[in-house]
Amino acid sequence: MHEMMVAENIVETILAQVQKKSGKVTRVVISCGQINAINDEALKFAFEAIAAGTICQGAKLKIKHIPLKAVCNSCHKKFNFDLYEPQCPKCGKSDFLIGDDVPLILEEIEFEKK
Amino acid sequence: MMKIKVKKKILAKNEDFAAANQKFFKKKNILCINMISSPGSGKTTILEKTAKALKNKINIAVIEGDLYTKLDAERIRATGLEAVQIETKGACHLTAEQITNSLHKFDTDNLDIIVIENIGNLVCPSDFDLGETVRVVVLSVAEGDDKCKKYPNSFAQADVLLINKTDLARYLDFNVKMVRKDVLKLNKDLKIFEISAKTTAGMEKWFKWLKKAIR
Numbered sequence: 641m642h643e644m645m646v647a648e649n650i651v652e653t654i655l656a657q658v659q660k661k662s663g664k665v666t667r668v669v670i671s672c673g674q675i676n677a678i679n680d681e682a683l684k685f686a687f688e689a690i691a692a693g694t695i696c697q698g699a700k701l702k703i704k705h706i707p708l709k710a711v712c713n714s715c716h717k718k719f720n721f722d723l724y725e726p727q728c729p730k731c732g733k734s735d736f737l738i739g740d741d742v743p744l745i746l747e748e749i750e751f752e753k754k
Numbered sequence: 755m756m757k758i759k760v761k762k763k764i765l766a767k768n769e770d771f772a773a774a775n776q777k778f779f780k781k782k783n784i785l786c787i788n789m790i791s792s793p794g795s796g797k798t799t800i801l802e803k804t805a806k807a808l809k810n811k812i813n814i815a816v817i818e819g820d821l822y823t824k825l826d827a828e829r830i831r832a833t834g835l836e837a838v839q840i841e842t843k844g845a846c847h848l849t850a851e852q853i854t855n856s857l858h859k860f861d862t863d864n865l866d867i868i869v870i871e872n873i874g875n876l877v878c879p880s881d882f883d884l885g886e887t888v889r890v891v892v893l894s895v896a897e898g899d900d901k902c903k904k905y906p907n908s909f910a911q912a913d914v915l916l917i918n919k920t921d922l923a924r925y926l927d928f929n930v931k932m933v934r935k936d937v938l939k940l941n942k943d944l945k946i947f948e949i950s951a952k953t954t955a956g957m958e959k960w961f962k963w964l965k966k967a968i969r
């Protein structure tokens with residue numbers, strides 16, 4: 641359940657952006673890479689619990705999963721790398737160049753102004 | 755309704771501490787190893803045997819991470835090494851900040867290696883950079899040969915894989931060849947050592963790698 645810590649950090653990051661007096665957060669968008677191993681259900685559950693009692697209480701959390709790009713060294717096919725299926729979808733070889741995975745990013749916050 | 759674009763790293767706090775730790779290790783010329791595995795794979799036994807073999811040649815200290823108890827730090831201290839125990843009281847991984855706080859408890863001037871034995875867990879610790887120099891993942895043959903397929907994150911980000919408890923392999927259907935093939939698909943630069951910490955079979959190569967890595 642590292643999602644608990646991720647949720648804590650999301651709420652902390654939001655609170656640093658939105659002043660308590662300025663309103664109530666209604667929607668939060670985050671993005672994550674493939675290596676972060678974020679489970680949507682676990683993160684939403686943790687976020688709801690951590691957000692309780694803050695201006696983020698009840699806010700909807702949208703999680704965007706950013707694919708990890710790879711290029712096959714054999715057939716040069718470009719594809720989205722799947723950690724659970726580490727092979728080229730075209731030629732089946734496992735010799736490829738993997739791009740950089742993106743970190744967890746707080747993308748945007750929607751809030752109702754007081 | 756107001757919408758603001760933020761674009762801020764969520765784990766920035768951990769990253770800041772990790773960057774500070776990394777800088778510290780570099781300045782002090784310390785090799786920091788973040789050791790990750792399932793519970794019971796033999797991390798502590800590997801460290802005990804490593805300590806026994808190298809303690810007069812290399813200065814090693816250990817940061818032990820567990821949910822509860824100081825048992826592992828006591829085992830390490832019994833070998834003559836310095837050890838600090840972090841008890842996370844339920845948290846499933848160590849954070850870079852906990853490492854920063856533990857570093858103050860060592861006399862780091864004469865250290866060659868600091869090993870962080872992370873919480874026994876193949877999922878969560880892989881997400882948290884501790885500022886380590888290298889990441890070592892341990893897989894014991896008793897866990898089964900499908901673990902790198904099921905928990906690829908830990909294996910994809912490691913520098914070294916120690917396949918432990920090879921003395922048990924003949925009683926179990928653990929296909930080492932397949933594991934080697936599977937992990938190299940995820941991580942083609944991974945260095946793999948087959949060892950038995952109990953009998954110390956195969957550990958010479960691991961010791962050699964460590965000695966080379968601190969140079």
